[in-house]
Amino acid sequence: MDCKYCSRKCQCAGRQKNGTQRYFCRTCKKYQQKAYLYQACYGTVNKTIKLLVCESVGIRGISRVLKIAVGTVLSRIKLIAAAIAKPPIPLHQSALEVDELWTYIRRKDNEYWLAYALDKATRKVIDFVIGKRTKGTLKILIDSLLSAAPKKIKTDKLTIYRRLIPQNLHQYTPFGTNHIERKNLSIRTHIKRLSRRTFCFSRNILLLESCVKIYFWG
Numbered sequence: 001m002d003c004k005y006c007s008r009k010c011q012c013a014g015r016q017k018n019g020t021q022r023y024f025c026r027t028c029k030k031y032q033q034k035a036y037l038y039q040a041c042y043g044t045v046n047k048t049i050k051l052l053v054c055e056s057v058g059i060r061g062i063s064r065v066l067k068i069a070v071g072t073v074l075s076r077i078k079l080i081a082a083a084i085a086k087p088p089i090p091l092h093q094s095a096l097e098v099d100e101l102w103t104y105i106r107r108k109d110n111e112y113w114l115a116y117a118l119d120k121a122t123r124k125v126i127d128f129v130i131g132k133r134t135k136g137t138l139k140i141l142i143d144s145l146l147s148a149a150p151k152k153i154k155t156d157k158l159t160i161y162r163r164l165i166p167q168n169l170h171q172y173t174p175f176g177t178n179h180i181e182r183k184n185l186s187i188r189t190h191i192k193r194l195s196r197r198t199f200c201f202s203r204n205i206l207l208l209e210s211c212v213k214i215y216f217w218g
């Protein structure tokens, strides 16, 4: 067998407890096998998980498709999301659209908001926040947007926005948020836990945040 790291010939080095032939590379000083029962050891797994999260496959679905444990899928999603850096907010953008998506964690009455901002010109998600359905949650998002001095912020008619955004920047005319409303539909289709009429739902906020982060910036 050729070494996986340096492609030189490996020598046989006994067997594992379950009888699988073991190999040893003299150059890398590493033991290895031709194939592993534990599927999550392969380097492409994280990439596939990332793709499946964005294609409306649930945690247990990923676990079944890739033949890896549910716990491994969960921990990998958290790891992948933690490695994604938030892109810097572009300064002085001409128009941003802000909207919020209703969701819940564990129980329907435990309501949460996914509020996010879309750059109208590039259609890219600039920033998002997940939190309780309160003014405080939206304030975090709006304050971060205001720090980048946009020329206009478009929202729906929710009164909270009027208290948070300075009047000269704020616009809440009908059809002003068309692009972000359309994006909402995509998100609900592409992330399983945000789908409507499904029995998939979030059990913890960190994982909801991780999946959304992978979808937006991964």
Ligand SMILES: [Zn+2]
Binding pocket: 003, 004, 005, 006, 007, 008, 025, 026, 027, 028, 029
């Ligand atoms: Zn080697």
